[in-house]
Amino acid sequence: MSVKTTTHLNFRGDARAALDFYHSVFGGQVVAVTYKDTGAVRNQDEADWVMWGQVTADNGFHVMAYDVPAALPYHPGENPVFVSVRGDDAEEITALWEKLSVGATVVQPLAPSSWAPLYGMLKDGFGVVWVLDVAAPYNG
Secondary structure: OOOOOOEEEEEOOOHHHHHHHHHHHHOOEEEEEEHHHHOOOOOHHHOOOEEEEEEEOOOOOEEEEEEOOOOOOOOOOOOOOEEEEEEOOHHHHHHHHHHHOOOOEEEEEEEOOOOOOEEEEEEOOOOOEEEEEEOOOOOO
């Protein structure tokens, strides 16, 4: 048996736009099921919101997202999650950084650090904090 973790992001009305953006960065396939699709509409203004969505790519990227309905509490907080994208190819990580950084606030520019050949942190236009790095070889 194996277990895989997947980052699940919560939004209030922006899940589809977020999924489309992450798809534009990482590629793969987008699936978005709305409240209307499942017959679970409680508020007509939220009928087209995403009840369940995800982006999956052949390179292993996988993120899930949904829109929290107004009937439920939603407190995204200052830093509710960091999404970590770690790879072993500096060119690939740099290309992803360049795409993710469009419209983002850079917290730490992508650059060599004392713990990784490349490391950077940014907050995208949806308020999600991303950490991208190139994994350093373990010398334990």
